[in-house]
Amino acid sequence: MGGESTTRTAPRSGGTGTGPVGSRTGQRLSGVAVALGLVLFLAGFGWGVVVYRPYTVPTSSMTPTINAGNRVLAERVDGGEIRRGDVVVFKDTSWVTNALVVKRVVAVGGDTVSCCTDGRLTVNGKKIEEPYLPAGSVAESTNFPEVTVPKGRLFLLGDEREGSLDSTAHLTDAAQGTVSQNAVTARVDAVVWPMDGMLERPTGFETLGALSTPGPLRTILVLIVVGGVLVLGGGAYGPIAKRTGGRSRTEPAGAR
Template structure:
């Protein structure tokens, strides 16, 4: 195969790599824009999982998809705020929840291990009596139990501090600024039922990175091929000149 033929094939492959890379790169961003919403958390009620001012990515979900242990974004007018609120779901419709037994949150009679709580703290800093969560509703707490205005602050309401599933708009998957990464799975709730499946964020990241690599690699082929071709030409000329001598 001649050098020109190899060059033409290389250029075609380079173009294909760039085209595929752009498709993956832009497709990943488009998927992310449809599936996720960014939020800035204004309070420290979810410390240390999410600190005040952290930027999070939350997957758009229907309230029916929410499971125990999820960190969700919701809005409930009965909480005297018209802003989005970020809390952790600790009980769902039909559950009984209370605090505390041996310093631990209790759901359906089971003590829940909560490694995401601040180090050295106990769940019992926010004692509350047993609550039976109505169907279609959620009981939510902050990870920083001592300073969180969560379901326990609304126990005297008609809904006993619970929030409708329909009030949930998204589930937090990751803290992106500062880059803390994906939230750890709340394994303490596994004994009570299935946990939520991770969202597509890692797949989206892979598409974007792979697309960027293909675009950069394909774009670099032309200059590299030209430089290598120039090097071969100079070497050939040098050999020719040496033979003439």
């Protein structure tokens, strides 16, 4: 009998075996990750487009909270949802014709507001802590007598009190500087350029009632980020598996 020879063949790829681009299970999981990632990414992006609008603040009247030229994201809201301390975007033609304005709401319908008592804004007889004002400034840089805000209207100030054309600049108007809540188109949630992040909560107004509920911006960002990571991770599986699998299957040939 002649010498016995043995021919070895590489095992075929099965349901869980390794092929040229990784296991079939791995490929399926990467496909699911990409599909889920796309759903989350598009859902978050679409939600953001529907709920938020971008706006560039042209003046420094809201410094240091928002500087001139900053890009903000403002949640589309109904004027009836506005609370004390909110930074809002609105249009009032008696203030500026055909332009949107950004100011902070310090009093709502039925409130009395004045400045200043011991250097602080007073709303309904309570002195308000305003940590968002420029460092070293005091509220009494702009004094004004007590105003009773009519129902359905808002009293608004800039955080930079000395240079802001706000309600105090219109006190002699018939509405005593107040603006209809229906003029509000959005509430600012965050400064996105530069990336200063979410606005701080105006906690000084908490003693007067509930503050606004934060918008869904954080949830939207989580959906977009997680979706993007899943798409990139799932899409990278094939090339990575191909490279690592190809190296692991390269074995030296031998004979008995």
